[in-house]
Amino acid sequence: MYNVWLRNFLFFRKTFMVSLFWTTLEPLMFLGAFGFGFGHYISSIEGMSFLQFYFAGLLCTTSMMVAYFEATYPNYTKMTHQKTYAAMLLTPVSTQQIFFGEMLWAATKGFLGVLGVFLISSLFGLFNPNFFVVAPILFLLSLVFASFGMIMISIAKNYDSFVFSTSGVIVPLSMISGTYFSLEEIPYYLKTVAYIFPLAHAVRLVRTVLYRELGLFDLVHIAVLLAYLVIFSMIGQRLFTKKLVN
Amino acid sequence: MSLALNAIGLKKNYEGIPVVNGISFDIKPGECVGILGPNGAGKTTTIKMIYGQVIPTAGELLVLGLNTKKDITQIRSRIGVVPQEDCLDTDFSALENLLLFARYHNMDSDLAHAQAEHLLAEMKLSEFKHKQVEALSGGMKRRLAIARALIHKPQFILMDEPTTGLDPQARLWIWNYFERLKANNTTLVLTTHYMEEAERLCDRIIMIDHGVILDQGTAKELIERHIGLEVIELSVGSEKGYWLSKVEQAGLKFQEYEEKLFIFFETSELKQSFIGNIQNTHYYVRSANLNDVFLKLAGYQIREKS
Incomplete structure (x- = not known):
């Protein structure tokens, strides 16, 4: 598993500037436009400034987006055109090791994106020591969406298939999970829908750890993320193996 | 002496259609065996079953005394495979490709470097070792794929159409290299369309079509028997x-x-x-x-x- 992760890290070393651009600079542009720009017109939301409110959401969407995209497009290329996995399977590396190695790498990349956003936004006054507490939660969130991405590559027919998961799941989740607006102020049934999915739990938890008092009930959010991770990994690993060895 | 490979009633169906239909054959250690057949005969499927990328629908397959159903990881650590499509990692250079493979085989780093440099020299690729794989010619990529299969010094090598698409010079060079491997007592199994290749290299030829073995023997035996x-x-x-x-x-x-x-x-x-x-x-x-x-x-x- 480590060797699969390492293969990606070695490639990342060659191309990190491109990676840095989309994993870190893109979220920072959102932070500029929404946090600093749009947020200027809102006095407070859930007892905090809109910038703080949005920053917590942005860390989570960055973690989700980067891990998901890293697990889908490049991995689908490795699975099909590049035949990287077929080559790995000529060696003692197993499909499970490839699956978890890739998942771990996509989550690492997601976390690197989060770290980049945190470090740069700290320069603009958003430094928060509790970041070191939310870091494992954000990594867990990256793992959840990396495993979701791995499921998608295992069932995709071509690159167009990812339009369904991106436009049908990832983008809507980034909108409805309490990133831009408070889930406390929307109708109950809409709130329930938002909390069916993992992102809302992560956003809520990260925001609480960064700016509020942590309660015992907040552990439920971690349990939900872990449950998603276990279920997605189990399903993904089976589908992935079936796709590569038949 | 135990067999290098023992296939008994090997069968593979795709959507109910048999691609390999109950074939049985043995390969002795140090033997060079060619699997010959037209397109769609079941050659590649047979080879893929040996290295575990295709799971047999029925039958037993023992490689170096190990069962492909249970011990595929161990089998893969002891065999070298040159697949039909080179499957080289295009994100890396020639040398990096070999070093990555050595890692997948859990080789010690110093040993991996030494073996990679040795194989690059042997394959006449030393001066191109830092070139990205995409920049190499077809013949060079093939030689690199062969080097990659040899990185962990296997005694059993599988090659699926190793010289398809190569020019006569590249083919001749590869044939000579295979003869050296044979002299080293390496077990070789190859599929090919080229009769000259099979006649020249193989101690024994297994002719298959529609997933069944039509006949097997030395080239001389087959020619005398049928022609x-x-x-x-x-x-x-x-x-x-x-x-x-x-x-x-x-x-x-x-x-x-x-x-x-x-x-x-x-x-x-x-x-x-x-x-x-x-x-x-x-x-x-x-x-x-x-x-x-x-x-x-x-x-x-x-x-x-x-």
Whole structure:
């Protein structure tokens, strides 16, 4: 598993500037436009400034987006055109090791994106020591969406298939999970829908750890993320193996 | 001595259609065996079952005494595979490709470097070692794929059409290299379309088509059994009926192909006496070869790749 992760890290070393651009600079542009720009017109939301409110959401969407995209497009290329996995399977590396190695790498990349956003936004006054507490939660969130991405590559027919998961799941989740607006102020049934999915739990938890008092009930959010991770990994690993060895 | 490979009733169905249909064969250590067959015969599927990328529908397959169902990881650590498509990692250079593979084999880093440099030199790739894989020619990529299969010094090597698409010089170089591996007592299993390749390299040839073994033996045995010593290619044109009756009367083995008859002779005397009958018809005499056996067993019709 480590060797699969390492293969990606070695490639990342060659191309990190491109990676840095989309994993870190893109979220920072959102932070500029929404946090600093749009947020200027809102006095407070859930007892905090809109910038703080949005920053917590942005860390989570960055973690989700980067891990998901890293697990889908490049991995689908490795699975099909590049035949990287077929080559790995000529060696003692197993499909499970490839699956978890890739998942771990996509989550690492997601976390690197989060770290980049945190470090740069700290320069603009958003430094928060509790970041070191939310870091494992954000990594867990990256793992959840990396495993979701791995499921998608295992069932995709071509690159167009990812339009369904991106436009049908990832983008809507980034909108409805309490990133831009408070889930406390929307109708109950809409709130329930938002909390069916993992992102809302992560956003809520990260925001609480960064700016509020942590309660015992907040552990439920971690349990939900872990449950998603276990279920997605189990399903993904089976589908992935079936796709590569038949 | 235990067998390098033992396949018993090996079967693979895709959506209920058999691609490999219950084949059984053995390979001894140090033997070079060629699996020959037209497109879609089941060669690649058979090879993929040996290294575990295809799971057999039925049958037993033991590689180096290990069962592919249970011990595929161990098998893969002891065999080298050159797949039909090179599957080189295009994100990396030639040297990095070898080092990555060494890592996948859990090799010690110093040993991996030494072995990679040695193989690059052996494959005449040293000066291109820092080139990205995409920048290499077809022949170089193939040599790199062979080097990659040898990185962990396996004693059993599988090669799926190792010289397809290469120019004659590259092919000759690879043949010579395989002969060196053979001299080193390495077990080699290769699939090929090239009869010359099989005749030249293989101690034994297994001919398969439609997922079954048509025959197996040395090239000499197969040629003698199915063809004989010499062949006359007779351009019969519109007189096919006349010549067919002549050949049948003489009790000779033959094959029809469009406006030609391939007539097979077991002795030179038989051939000479038949030539005495030919007056105004164009003919061509040549030695019988493995190609004749292949065409006779697999048929003359063109197979498109599916």
